[in-house]
Amino acid sequence: MSYEEWYRQDRLPHIYCAGCGNGTIINCTLAALEQMAWKKEDTVFVSGIGCSSRAPGYIVTDSLHTTHGRAIAFATGVKLANPDLHVVVITGDGDLAAIGGNHFIHACRRNIDLTVVCMNNQIYGMTGGQGSPTTPLGCLSTTTPYGCVETPFDLCDLAIAAGANYVSRWTSYHVKELEKAVLAGLQTPGFSFIEALVQCPTAFGRRNKFKQVADQVEYLRSHSMLKAKRDRLLEQGEHIPGDMFVVGELERRNRPALGVKR
């Protein structure tokens, strides 16, 4: 489904490159929203800067496209000033984890009632492919021309440690699972964080041996390990390869939340 009535048709065509995974994530997010049956006028999208953050500009609801890294801080003001609004933040790995890292962990700590969807393409796409805080070790970017030597953030671990009520990770391959995760995030009072790994053929894939878009999607599929399997392997004392990442619902709890509708 394409959820046409959620899109600003007069803004098309969009800016995303051929093969970009962001559209998939937007669609999954809108599919989840549709199930909430919220009025469009009660829903607000907030974003920062980057490819991911252009998404609210294509969605018909009220939307606030803000400064780099600060989306969650702006969203905090929207939500607290009017808790009747449903506030969804769309962000990326650079926006959320680098320049906006402090706002992210404090929003998790406050457990403010936002749903944050992070399109993690592991690169700065809009500025042409610089390394980000989630660029894997050894990967090439224009600012890691000899391979990234910094250990990446695990955004979900960060969110869990900082106190978020709901945390999930999926990829652009897992569209049904991702839709359900966003839905669960929207339903959970408090801070919900959904990380979606996405392919970026233009800035990441072509520098990192993914000749076709499908190659990178296949990589995301084959290197994702369900949380249940990861837990079982850990229990059995089995080795988990370093290039695998865990997907699934990673946290769901009911810590006291801020900004929940009165």
Added chain:
Amino acid sequence: MTRTEFWQGNTACAEGALAAGCRFFGGYPITPSTEIAEHMAVKLPKKNGVFIQMEDEIASIASVIGASWTGARAMTATSGPGFSLMMENIGFAAMTETPCVIVNIQRGGPSTGQPTLGAQGDMMQCRFGSHGDYAVIALCPASVQEMYELTARAFNLADKYRVPVFLMADEVVGHMREKIIIPDSVEQVPRKALVKGTLPFKPDSDLVPGFPQFGKGYGVHVTGLTHDERGYPCATNPKLHETLVMRLVDKIESARHEIADYDIINPGAEQVFIAYGAPVRTVQQVMHDHPGDNIGFLRLRTVWPFPEYAPGEFKNARRFLVPEMNLGQIAREIERHVRVPVISLPKLGGELHTPSELLAALEAYR
């Protein structure tokens, strides 16, 4: 019924905001402005408002802008270092025409400088501190009474012109305690709503578009990118960018007379002081000690947009003397608008000018 209180300037600022209908405060502790946040933390929850201490000043102004889009009258208060951190989002507020009030209780800079002492070193930063061309409004109180009144006025100006409005106070006025008369009520001029069916960033004849409040079904897109009248990004059209930025500046500059607030004392004088904020008090002392009409005084409550025609009301002026707690930031602005010498009387270090220093200046240049 009016009532009389004996308040600190920062308390009066917070109370003025509350009286003006401020219902959102996002802030971060910083000397010498913290009392404003503390007062709001006590009072706002009792008025069904929201106080939140954010993780830094960048987040504080961001939360204020977000709150403003839900229709709330929203403010923050800070001082030098925090003010510097807010600059990018202040530009965002100017570009997106978001009403908001930013209080700066100025302290000595640069950097951490003199946290507990007064200064006026941020007057140019408040006008030009964010990148790109834009215009703002800045008010400068010189008493506890004015901390109350000008804060309340700041909200009306912010809503009317859809612009960040600065209360550029200083530590002296912020921490001074004196008598204040609290009015029955404060005039609140509500934000002009966008007429449904109108493009959200299409200006009315006053160059200000109606406000499409979030949650009211406008489906508005708000972006810091250069945008067209629909609010849609359009960042590579030279003409559109020029038209937008010119309007953002013109809507404030063309309202200069309406925004201006100043007193003219002894308009026939040859020697004329111009002051704003704490130095006003020293000039007032000099005028009190030397009654008559040979010392003129242009006493500014609005500094931006600068009331450039006001010095011209002193027809016989042979020179203007400008005491400031900075190295002449506004003296240079005045110089651009007058044909007689402008004598800057800078004072750094956190102390007020003394009356004898100003008298000595009068003698030296007579």
